[in-house]
Amino acid sequence: MRNKHLNIVRPKHILSASQFDRPFLDYFNQLTTTIRRFDKTKEGLMYLQSLLCHKRAMLYFTQPSTRTFLSFQSASQIVGMKTSEIRDTSTSSERKGETIDDSLRTFSSYVDIIIMRSPVRGLCDHIASILDQTDRPVPIINAGSGPDEHPTQALLDIYTLDRSFKNIGGIEGKTICMVGDLKRGRTVRSLSRLLTLYPGTKILFASPEAFKIEDDLRTMLRTKKVEFIETTEFKDAIASADAIYMTRIQDEYDVSGESKAVDYSNFCLKESHLKILKDHCVIMHPLPRRDELDSKIDNDPRAKYWRQERNGMWTRVALMTVLMDVDRNIMLPEL
Amino acid sequence: MRNKHLNIVRPKHILSASQFDRPFLDYFNQLTTTIRRFDKTKEGLMYLQSLLCHKRAMLYFTQPSTRTFLSFQSASQIVGMKTSEIRDTSTSSERKGETIDDSLRTFSSYVDIIIMRSPVRGLCDHIASILDQTDRPVPIINAGSGPDEHPTQALLDIYTLDRSFKNIGGIEGKTICMVGDLKRGRTVRSLSRLLTLYPGTKILFASPEAFKIEDDLRTMLRTKKVEFIETTEFKDAIASADAIYMTRIQDEYDVSGESKAVDYSNFCLKESHLKILKDHCVIMHPLPRRDELDSKIDNDPRAKYWRQERNGMWTRVALMTVLMDVDRNIMLPEL
Amino acid sequence: MRNKHLNIVRPKHILSASQFDRPFLDYFNQLTTTIRRFDKTKEGLMYLQSLLCHKRAMLYFTQPSTRTFLSFQSASQIVGMKTSEIRDTSTSSERKGETIDDSLRTFSSYVDIIIMRSPVRGLCDHIASILDQTDRPVPIINAGSGPDEHPTQALLDIYTLDRSFKNIGGIEGKTICMVGDLKRGRTVRSLSRLLTLYPGTKILFASPEAFKIEDDLRTMLRTKKVEFIETTEFKDAIASADAIYMTRIQDEYDVSGESKAVDYSNFCLKESHLKILKDHCVIMHPLPRRDELDSKIDNDPRAKYWRQERNGMWTRVALMTVLMDVDRNIMLPEL
Structure with missing residues (x-):
């Protein structure tokens, strides 16, 4: 085995900084550094895009944020994921009286991962637990929720x-x-x-x-x-x-x-x-x-x-490869 | 001939439920089921993306709708089309006194298909007939117009x-x-x-x-x-x-x-x-x-x-392949 | 040498019509015409997409514009670039008291080219000169700024x-x-x-x-x-x-x-x-x-x-290939 860290416990969602342990961080930092090397050539960047080019990400950002939004959107593009976005609930079905649970379950019907930033404390955890009970338990990333976690x-x-x-x-x-x-x-x-x-x-x-x-x-x-x-x-x-x-x-x-x-x-x-x-x-x-x-x-x-x-963008690239289970294609690329 | 249904009358636009006949529906349902099988593997999904990866779709949604918008956007991404969108006429040239006819003709200059949802009754039919008289008669899909058709x-x-x-x-x-x-x-x-x-x-x-x-x-x-x-x-x-x-x-x-x-x-x-x-x-x-x-x-x-x-997304994938004339690459894939 | 015009002075940014000379225009018109020929086949369009498929473009359009925005977005898609956009500063970090210099420097962290349309006279020139002093001097295109240049x-x-x-x-x-x-x-x-x-x-x-x-x-x-x-x-x-x-x-x-x-x-x-x-x-x-x-x-x-x-879209395609230094792959494609 070339990389002992591939044995880390793989997270299902990213909800809180308290879920990480030291072996995860050590592996994660090493993974990020490896990924950044792919940025140096067109071939490297095309390889990264090939990893998740068949997947779609939803950026659900109902709390204003340019920086974090663009960082995640660029990271999604780097791994080849197509993106859709919700920035404003005023154009959404929530206006028609839909619950937030139903709205997020709808989004999960269309995409493979949901990145959430919301002013509502605890919303990410709630949605993750709701989706885990359905037949499409897509990963949730907490991209900053209210005053608590980032x-x-x-x-x-x-x-x-x-x-x-x-x-x-x-x-x-x-x-x-x-x-x-x-x-x-x-x-x-x-x-x-x-x-x-x-x-x-x-x-x-x-x-x-x-x-x-x-x-x-x-x-x-x-x-x-x-x-x-x-x-x-x-x-x-x-x-x-x-x-x-x-x-x-x-x-x-x-x-x-x-x-x-x-x-x-x-x-x-x-x-x-x-x-x-x-x-x-x-x-x-x-x-x-x-x-x-x-x-x-x-x-x-x-x-x-x-x-x-800029490291923010690359760590988010790394995080997506971990959540979508393609990080081993970076640490142990196929011959 | 492996599939008699390939002889269906192919629609130019999708404007009303009344335009479909039974042979079309039977073919269409079979096509959708076939397409969904491609969702099971990365290779299948990449094949779907290859069908229309050289095309661009415009999502013109001036009536609020999250669900239908995301369904069409995801469907466009699944067949490889790049998308652009109009959600709000307040940022548009209509503010500068442009007619809706000119606005839509402009969009047709840039894209290969227009998916429209508007509160204006009959707008899709009107635009389809306007574009049919130009040298870029791109297909129109009615994605819900006012109180009449969906x-x-x-x-x-x-x-x-x-x-x-x-x-x-x-x-x-x-x-x-x-x-x-x-x-x-x-x-x-x-x-x-x-x-x-x-x-x-x-x-x-x-x-x-x-x-x-x-x-x-x-x-x-x-x-x-x-x-x-x-x-x-x-x-x-x-x-x-x-x-x-x-x-x-x-x-x-x-x-x-x-x-x-x-x-x-x-x-x-x-x-x-x-x-x-x-x-x-x-x-x-x-x-x-x-x-x-x-x-x-x-x-x-x-x-x-x-x-x-979720079927909504897959039927919209199927519909785009029919309108863009690549459905036969699904029903009769090249050897 | 098959094309003497490849010796033109290559612009770093596109800021003003006054920066172009006649040799540039002659080359540029010839390049645009060559590029449009690629529009005739799927293979041609896929070749154009391959040129910059590893790059990302930011569309910073804080002055309302549908037509120019869509033209640039489509042009970006044609050369394979992924896009992100700022249309409205009200959802941005500027609300949190960030300077416009910092905002644009942030965007430059994530993307490879910035296309700007702003009501502020001279903003494009200012940002171009700021970025030129950093380690990521990405090209700026002035897509119309206030009452002066387009x-x-x-x-x-x-x-x-x-x-x-x-x-x-x-x-x-x-x-x-x-x-x-x-x-x-x-x-x-x-x-x-x-x-x-x-x-x-x-x-x-x-x-x-x-x-x-x-x-x-x-x-x-x-x-x-x-x-x-x-x-x-x-x-x-x-x-x-x-x-x-x-x-x-x-x-x-x-x-x-x-x-x-x-x-x-x-x-x-x-x-x-x-x-x-x-x-x-x-x-x-x-x-x-x-x-x-x-x-x-x-x-x-x-x-x-x-x-x-429609020529607007194609000239913008041409412009991006020049700024990103891949136009020679069109005028002198590899054998």
């Missing part, structure tokens, strides 16, 4: 860290500094969960008092015995970090404009900070950004957020 | 009946019970018309007094000498039926909310009714449904509406 | 003229009459610029006083020593023209409904005018039209506007 963002973040640290010992033992609106950013929650799988990792949470992490995350990290520090001292935190994960204020979740009352100015990464960062420090951001991350930093070699974004 | 729904309904009755003598001589808003449901009208092509078929129309069928349908059935009964006794009707065709209230055609005044409660199929149905009874519904069809029935083996929906 | 419309207009005059000596020395809203029609401005590359060409500008050409165009033509006449005498102008280029009132650029005050009735081409036109006169219109061009003219053999529209 598992594919966590996968691309871990992949970016893994690649960035590949020559300096990997993620284990590193210090990751997360900055910003840590209270409401679901990417912070999902990434922290995956970091618990890397022994010795230390997390610095740097945020204004009003945006500190929530108790559930605190409890989870303590249970997993992950070292973490909560601080309002931005400069100290970034100076000691191996990676800085910037986030923007999630004011779309404001109840009554409370974000405006928070002074965010001390949690913005500026060009002037570059000199205090470690030489190998990795600067990340899930994007879109506002002024918390100065565009003057873009050209610094430590700025990895544009690469991180 | 020929592809009728085709998929007939196909579902034909398959369901294949071991008990076919559609001829069976009793079909249509339930609900029979006054405004265009599927009822189109399906009834096709049922006249099957001698001995009997139709039971079960509806509230306010939603009885209209005179034009009554006259048509009498002219064709089809036996039919109009009743308000729901239980008696479904108990004697070989197939039950449920429909929802079409309140989108209400002038002033008149549907609210109608008591529909006695025309809902519930789990408790299952015991009075015939063992071979076929339960159908064009979907979307509301409470006229209890979701608890979904798991009963007589419930065929989810299969019916 | 270079691909100019290319298709020149191609249509070139083909129409191919048996009577080409474009050089011909009299082209442009009619209508010459003040605000960007197609008039772009086409005039390209006509300066054909020695001896004479332009008649026939318009109401209120819609005369602007000083910048006047100055440009004088600098290039192109003969032109401005007139309000519609009949005299069209009678002496080798080609008539009709345009509609561009009232979408009205500040306060000023178009309504202009009498356009004397600048409408009617069936009754056909008898005064030259036998070889070419009637063009960028479409959509209103009543300035009577649909009764459509069947006259001199009416070329529907062909012109």
Whole structure:
């Protein structure tokens, strides 16, 4: 056997970052890197398209998202899948009084995989369990649901860290500094969960008092015995970090404009900070950004957020090959 | 000759259920069943894609419809056609004062087939006749136009009946019970018309007094000498039926909310009714449904509406192969 | 060497009609004609699809346009490119406070070419220069930006003229009459610029006083020593023209409904005018039209506007092959 990781437990759906274990992540990162090599030639890209050219994907995105939508759509195209999309329920049968269960069951009649982003908490899990009881239990990918989960963002973040640290010992033992609106950013929650799988990792949470992490995350990290520090001292935190994960204020979740009352100015990464960062420090951001991350930093070699974004597309390609059970054609191509 | 049905009259456009005759339906059902076999393997699906991979389809859907849209889009993808779409005239040249004739002629410049769903009665026929006078007379498929015609729904309904009755003598001589808003449901009208092509078929129309069928349908059935009964006794009707065709209230055609005044409660199929149905009874519904069809029935083996929906996609695949003249490559594949 | 034109300067982006020179146009017209021959067979169309089947195109159309959008989308499909689209910034990350620079840089992460139509003057040039500074400098095509440039419309207009005059000596020395809203029609401005590359060409500008050409165009033509006449005498102008280029009132650029005050009735081409036109006169219109061009003219053999529209798709196919550097596979196909 050329690749022991092919023995990983294969997921049926992708619903939560908590479903991944370390063997899966190790295999997944290796798979993604292998897939990216196919991008270098027309022949490689045509081989990727041949993998799932007979399949169809539905992009059900009723929560606005350009970036994640395009990333998944491009990933679908790369593996050859045809796509259809729902962006707006106002043109749909839901207007005619159909339940969401029936709508999704209808979509499952036509396609082979459903990628869902919805403002409704728990909808992906619900639909996955409904479809599992039918004769067409197509895989569901949670592409971000309301304020809770965004598992594919966590996968691309871990992949970016893994690649960035590949020559300096990997993620284990590193210090990751997360900055910003840590209270409401679901990417912070999902990434922290995956970091618990890397022994010795230390997390610095740097945020204004009003945006500190929530108790559930605190409890989870303590249970997993992950070292973490909560601080309002931005400069100290970034100076000691191996990676800085910037986030923007999630004011779309404001109840009554409370974000405006928070002074965010001390949690913005500026060009002037570059000199205090470690030489190998990795600067990340899930994007879109506002002024918390100065565009003057873009050209610094430590700025990895544009690469991180493109990694998002490739990790989603990898994820689809796993869910549709063709990843072994990449890791063990036929002779 | 291996298949006598290849001598059917080939339609140029699909505009109305009344254009089909019995030889066409028999051939068409056989073609659809043959095509579905290609769904079982990657090679089969790739063969279907190869049939029309050099063609482009336009989906012109200015009347909201998720189900029919996705069904046609998936069918187009299955035969390899690339698609483009118009969902909303507000982004179109019509805003710049272009006539609908010019808009559709423009679309015909770019594509090889146009699939139309419009709230405007008679628009498909009009556009088909306009295009027939140009040097690019591309085929038009009526995918549901206003309150009058929905020929592809009728085709998929007939196909579902034909398959369901294949071991008990076919559609001829069976009793079909249509339930609900029979006054405004265009599927009822189109399906009834096709049922006249099957001698001995009997139709039971079960509806509230306010939603009885209209005179034009009554006259048509009498002219064709089809036996039919109009009743308000729901239980008696479904108990004697070989197939039950449920429909929802079409309140989108209400002038002033008149549907609210109608008591529909006695025309809902519930789990408790299952015991009075015939063992071979076929339960159908064009979907979307509301409470006229209890979701608890979904798991009963007589419930065929989810299969019916998926049949819709495959009958549309078949229809495109006929219109684009590649169906003989399915019935008589090259050696 | 079979084709000397393969030595043309290859553009990196398509931003303005002013970037084309005569050798490029001559090569481009020949390329388009060659490509159209591939439309005659399934094999030819499959060959075109094979050229860029490993590439992805983004259609960024935030200014409403059905015709140009579909033309580019179909062209992308013809060369095998997968497409994604932005039609409406309201579903995009711009709502989350992202800059347009970041949005476009994101799109460039996922695709291989970006086709842009925006109401913002100069946006295409700006984005092209931003992307040129990154490690993914994908080509930009200006598909019409605000009131200024529409270079691909100019290319298709020149191609249509070139083909129409191919048996009577080409474009050089011909009299082209442009009619209508010459003040605000960007197609008039772009086409005039390209006509300066054909020695001896004479332009008649026939318009109401209120819609005369602007000083910048006047100055440009004088600098290039192109003969032109401005007139309000519609009949005299069209009678002496080798080609008539009709345009509609561009009232979408009205500040306060000023178009309504202009009498356009004397600048409408009617069936009754056909008898005064030259036998070889070419009637063009960028479409959509209103009543300035009577649909009764459509069947006259001199009416070329529907062909012109379809030429638009083919010239865009040609343009993509040039930008993506596969045009030599058409002009010099591998043996």
